[in-house]
Amino acid sequence: MATAQTTLSDTQHTTTNNDTADPIEINDADDIHNAVDEFTGELLDAVDNAAATGQITEYLNTLATVGASRYSIRNQIALMQQLRARDEDWTDHAEHWAGFWTWQNEHGRAVQKGADGFTILAPVTGPACPDCGNAPNYHANRPDLDCPRAGEDPGDWDFDPSEEWSDGVYYFSTATTFAYPQTEPLEDADPDDVFEPQHRSTGNDDRAADLFDALRDAAETAAFDGTGAIRVTETGRGRPGVRGSSSGGRVDVAGGDRSAADTFRTLAHEIAHELLHFDGPVPSRDVPDEVKELEAEAVAYTVARSFGFQVDGSELYVGAWLQHAKTTGVVDPDDEDDIAARDVIRDRLDEIRSVAAEIIEEIDARRD
Incomplete structure (x- = not known):
């Protein structure tokens, strides 16, 4: 079915x-x-x-x-x-x-x-040599390969690589995908x-409350990769301007008269901090607070949008994030193409993608 x-x-x-x-x-x-x-x-x-x-x-x-x-x-x-x-x-x-x-x-x-x-791009996979990662037939004409089986013909081996070796990625090739419509x-x-x-359906407060509960359940039952149980505490209004906080295993979300949609987005933001910026009870990445806030808010924005909430992207303070990427990625000051900085940006966007997808998938697994 x-x-x-x-x-x-x-x-x-x-x-x-x-x-x-x-x-x-x-x-x-x-x-x-x-x-x-x-x-x-x-x-x-x-x-x-x-x-x-x-x-x-x-x-x-x-x-x-x-x-x-x-x-x-x-x-x-x-x-x-x-x-x-x-x-x-x-x-x-x-x-x-x-x-x-x-x-x-x-x-x-x-x-x-x-x-x-x-x-x-799609991966081309198959049995991969545990010593060099290459396909079986790649060894035959490569005596210079840094591998114990270099230059050997797979036909002479006394085992079947498809049965003995785990699959790995040989290379990436173009493929065609189609959308549902x-x-x-x-x-x-x-x-x-x-x-x-x-x-x-379009996001509303009743739906947001259900999504909040689903995300809270995922956090407290240690559903996310690389974390244990995350304690989620709903507090009162909190300090002025502070909607939530995270501290490596504990998340606080300010309540008061805020909408359920706002508290749901805040919880997604703080869970993103836990997944992106903490390794247990201590920070896992030594980056400025402005960088951490952009990444967590980008995850929260994506999660909220994916469940039908019309949210504002004005809190995505990209300037400091980009400046830090440029500084971190500097290898050669004369590199006009900023290759290293582009790599930093790409990797960080991929982290945002990965965490947002994980949160969405865990919420979906708990939806009615």
């Missing part, structure tokens, strides 16, 4: 930042890497905080409402660039993606005739085997 998954209501749409550069054409792996470089370069070249915030917000909107959370940072940016160029009414809320045969064989759906797919049910499929998404 096909498993129904959740997606945003068709009435929920993202706001695209129209000041960003025109989308680039993506056909191969080099285009995908260029798309990532272009996006991170746009951030580094942003003339002010507002411009940078607009670009980060567009990326987070893509992450939240296009459902690319299961893809890598490179594929997310590649999808965002390609979605920019599509004049379709579904391109800002396409939650579910799969390959041509996966839709057909696993979800009871066929890709519509003439549908134009999206290019991504580009598919239709197979004519002869059993209706119970046809994937149909459940729609997330």
Whole structure:
């Protein structure tokens, strides 16, 4: 039976930042890497905080409402660039993606005739040598390979690598993925085997209270990777201007007369701190508070948006975050391309992606 998954209501749409550069054409792996470089370069070249915030917000909107959370940072940016160029009414809320045969064989759906797919990078996997990580037949003509089996013909081995070796990633190749709106049910499929998404309704306070409880349960039952149980305490109004705090194993959320939607977003923010910035009871990364706050708020923004809440991105203070990335990433002051800084930005965006996806998945696992 096909498993129904959740997606945003068709009435929920993202706001695209129209000041960003025109989308680039993506056909191969080099285009995908260029798309990532272009996006991170746009951030580094942003003339002010507002411009940078607009670009980060567009990326987070893509992450939240296009459902690319299961893809890598490179594929997310590649999808965002390609979605920019599509004049379709579904391109800002396409939650579910799969390959041509996966839709057909696993979800009871066929890709519509003439549908134009999206290019991504996919890993090519297989039995990987435990000493050098290469495929079995890679050894035969490589006597210089730093491996005990260098130069050996796999046909002469007294074991079957497919049975003895664990699978690993050989390399990445381009693949084509399709969004749910580009598919239709197979004519002869059993209706119970046809994937149909459940729609997330627009966020409201009653729903936010349920989501708060689900996230609290995930935290307190040690559901998140790398953490034990996180104690969540709801306090009164708290200090002026302070909505929550985290301290490595404990999260406090200020209540008072705040809306349930606001307290839910605050809890997501503080849980993000626990996952991003603490290793047990102590901080895990020595970065300025401004950097930590941007990353936690970016996660909270993504989580809130993904559940249908219209939230403001004005609290994403990107300027200090970018400046720290530039400083951290400096290898050669004469490097005009800022390669190292772009790598820092890409890695941090990927951490935001990973934590936001983990929180969303844990909440979904506890939803009615």
